[in-house]
Amino acid sequence: MYLKRIEINGFKSFASRTELEFLPGVTAVVGPNGSGKSNISDAVRWVLGEQSAKSLRGAKMEDVIFAGSLSEHRKQFAEVTLVLDNESGTVALPYQEISVTRRVSRNGDSDYFLNKKPCRLKDVLDLFMDTGLSRDAFAIIGQGRVEQVISGKPEERRAVIEEAAGVLKYRHRKKQAERKLSDTEANLSRVDDILYELG
Numbered sequence: 001m002y003l004k005r006i007e008i009n010g011f012k013s014f015a016s017r018t019e020l021e022f023l024p025g026v027t028a029v030v031g032p033n034g035s036g037k038s039n040i041s042d043a044v045r046w047v048l049g050e051q052s053a054k055s056l057r058g059a060k061m062e063d064v065i066f067a068g069s070l071s072e073h074r075k076q077f078a079e080v081t082l083v084l085d086n087e088s089g090t091v092a093l094p095y096q097e098i099s100v101t102r103r104v105s106r107n108g109d110s111d112y113f114l115n116k117k118p119c120r121l122k123d124v125l126d127l128f129m130d131t132g133l134s135r136d137a138f139a140i141i142g143q144g145r146v147e148q149v150i151s152g153k154p155e156e157r158r159a160v161i162e163e164a165a166g167v168l169k170y171r172h173r174k175k176q177a178e179r180k181l182s183d184t185e186a187n188l189s190r191v192d193d194i195l196y197e198l199g
């Protein structure tokens, strides 16, 4: 699986629709300080479901929308689409090419799309979990991340290894199952109470 293309529209410094094509192999993005290089990797993390405005170097999520410049008005929405080559079948969808889109508006609307069909954030997170491309994986290693892993707590380091080993998905599902089980137990005890009151 590899990133073929990214389309950025109204996201951070990308005021108008910008398309970047990536070929297999190494691509280097070069440019002066402040020209928007890191905004490209921010865009990738954002589409994959990043929820923390701070980790996208903003104060609130609206800060990802182009804020205007001397020559251009601010934009009302930001939209980013990643197009991935999935010939290897890494992502569990029967398509050779997968597109993921996220769109957010100033009025607070937030939408996700998989191959142009509306979906939930959860669908995007589930799909990419354990592929190495999920929100917290290592496809993107930001400044300071290596140091964070080396000097992090044992549990944090364990999470890194679990993501790499592909077991995070099962840990996540186990947690969900445990939550459902405890909800069901609470319901059962409520039913017991009612039966007791009736009987």
Ligand code: ATP
Residues within 6 Å of the ligand: 011, 012, 013, 014, 031, 032, 033, 034, 035, 036, 037, 038, 039, 040, 063, 064, 065, 066, 067, 068
């Ligand atoms: P460096 O080489 O210094 O790390 P860079 O090329 O990685 O720089 P970025 O950090 O990607 O640059 O981009 C910073 C630029 O993006 C700044 O000029 C900032 O004003 C602009 N920017 C960030 N958010 C927005 C926004 N919402 N609207 C308009 N411009 C924005």
